[in-house]
Amino acid sequence: MSNDVRTNWAGNLTYSAGAVARPGTPEELADLVGGSDRIKALGSRHSFCDVADTTGTHVLLDVYDDGRPAVVVDAATGVASLRAGLLYGQAGTALLERGRALRTMASLPHISLAGAIATATHGSGDANGCLASDVVGLEIVTADGEARTLRRGDADFPGAVVGLGALGVVTRVEMATDPAFEVSQDVVVDLPWEALLTDLEAVTGAAYSVSAFTLWDEDAVSQVWLKSRVAGSSDGQAGDATGERRRPARDVLLDLGARDAPGPMHPLAGEDPAASTVQGGVPGPAHERLPHFRAEHKPSTGAELQSEYLVPREHAAEAIEAMRELGPKVAPLLFASEIRTVAGDDLWLSPFDGATLALHFTWKPDDDAVRAVLHDLEAALLPWGARPHWGKIFVAKPAELAAMYPRFDDFAALAQRLDPRGKFRGGYLTEILPA
Template identity: 85%
Template sequence: MSNDVRVNWAGNLTYSAGAVARPSTPQELSELVAGADRVKALGSRHSFCDVADTTGTHVLLDAYDDGRPAVAVDPGSGVASLRAGLLYGQAGAALLDQGRALRTMASLPHISLAGAVATATHGSGDTNGCLARDVVGVEIVTADGGTRTFRRGDADFPGAVVALGALGVVTRVEMATDPAFEVSQDVVVDLPWEALLGDLDAVTGAAYSVSAFTLWGEDTVSQVWLKSRAGDAAHSYGADAAGVSRWSAREVLLDLGARDAPGPMHPLAGEDPAASTVQGGVAGPAHERLPHFRAEHKPSTGAELQSEYLVPRERAADAIEAMRGLGAAVRPLLFASEIRTVAGDDLWLSPFDGDTLALHFTWKPHADAVRAVLHDLEDALLPLGARPHWGKIFVASPRDVAAMFPRFADFAALADRLDPHGKFRGGYVTEILSA
């Protein structure tokens, strides 16, 4: 995991930027953006492709202070105004101090709010949308150095949230939150494939957030992580007519043929489970359980590549069977693969316009071999309606990807209107807006 801001988090991509700036005040940021020919915000550098690249100046907001609290909650609505450069783990801890919690989180808390929102990054759960779905307002410094805020209800709001950094530098996000809640996490192993495919709803609906891990060549699903929200019977499979849970999430999976994990687990074989969030059914604050990894530890393995494809939920069984058929090709290149579910939203560039099955791949750092196998993988998944994650590695052409989003032309028009000279373009954003 690299700390060099000239390269991305995994070290597989060197950025094209000629300079890096860390404005500390709104005036500094405004003057920088207005005076630049090419400029783009850079978050926690967790994208594995060049979606955040620029040939001009990269702007980091880790020292930015607009004079407002970094985290402020409206007591009436529960909406939190958050500095965009905060990491999700930082935001979760600060919200807990105010009695609130993020509704969902990604698998690692080390990613920035703005970057995760801009790329439709997500966690898991049948009723949990991507992180951007909970955004109700976004503040952006636009090409002329001015500030514009889009809020839910505005005509262009659905295009301004998952925006790939193409509209400007996001300085704050406003997010819906819940009263603080606790989550307990259990891990089971060796769930039979027949159980997963025979009743996918039972597995993914067993807990508030469910993640299954596989290498696609095993006789069983190697691990299933179950994150149960305290007191939330609505996400307990086997509830009675009054909504009272008869079984715990762990019991549901054991009944389907899984076994209890022998001890704390890491999603990647051979990695230290001390980096994983607390397991064994011990309840704790949501921001310390919903991710897979602890904020104070290195997430995943570091030197890796990642891909992800988002498949309409109604084609889930077809997608899983297709991947099992590709097991021999993908398994030698994998550290791990994760199966998750995500609820739909109305954002123009979100790949979740309906309930979705997410197939995530953490690859060994063999770029040429991974890209070669991605052609076979996309040949199998794209005809099922799969879309790639904006921040991961994929091989579909920009023209083909643009065609996957019914509102892409509207987004391109919005980008042209707010940034007529392409100041915020670069890397993949240039490619897809030119497709």
């Protein structure tokens, strides 16, 4: 994993920025933004494409202090105000100290709040929306250097949350939280493909969060990770966000033909499972179980590429079958592929405008070969309504993305109004947004 802020997390992209700035106060940030021709916030650098790039100055918020505690929880509503530069793992730890928990998390706790929200990054679970869906407020410094606050109910709010960094520098996010709850995690192996295809709802609904791993050319789904809310923590219900009691998730999958994992697992074959979050049904705080990787360990392999496509749930079977046909082509290039589900939301640039199947690909670091196979993959998936993840690698032309979002013209108008000179546009945003 690269520690050089001139490159992204995986080291496959060198940024175009001519300078890096770390403002320490709101006044410094306002002067920096207002006086810049080209500028862009940079988070934990976990995007694999140039969505966060700029030819001007990259702004890092790792030393930014607005004079308020990094985490503030409203006792009456449970809404948490969080510094945007915090990592999700840091936010989870701080919230637990205050008796609260994030409702969902991505597979990595090492990603920044603002960056993950801006690109509609997500975890898994039939009832769990993407990370941005729990945002109820944003504080953002726009092109004129002025700080603005947008909250749910404001006309611009649903356009600003998944904002791709195109509207300004987000300094704080307000998020709905739950009372602190615990999660237990079980892993099963060798789930028959037939069970996944014919009983998809049973598989993905077995636990609060479910992730299935495959290389697509295998005789069975190699691993399924099941994360269940523990009875007696928070709402007192196990396995479900709705309050309905469910059978233990592991039992559901065993009845469908899976087997218990032989021991702790890592999503990537051959990698040390010590980096993975605790398995074997041992309860722990939500932020220590909902991700796949522990905050204190280096996530995944570092030298890798990633793609992801978000498919409307009604076309899940067709998308899975299409990927199985591509198995011989994609398997030699894969470290792992993950199947997840995500609930819908009302955010303009969120790909989750309804129940969604997410197909994630962690590729070996062979850019030319990966991009070549992505042409086949997109030819198979895009006709079923698939949308690429904003921060991953895809081969669809940036201008094609706009047609995938009914409210994109509204977003473009919002970007033009808040940033008429386009100072926050860089990377492929210079193509997708009008000048």
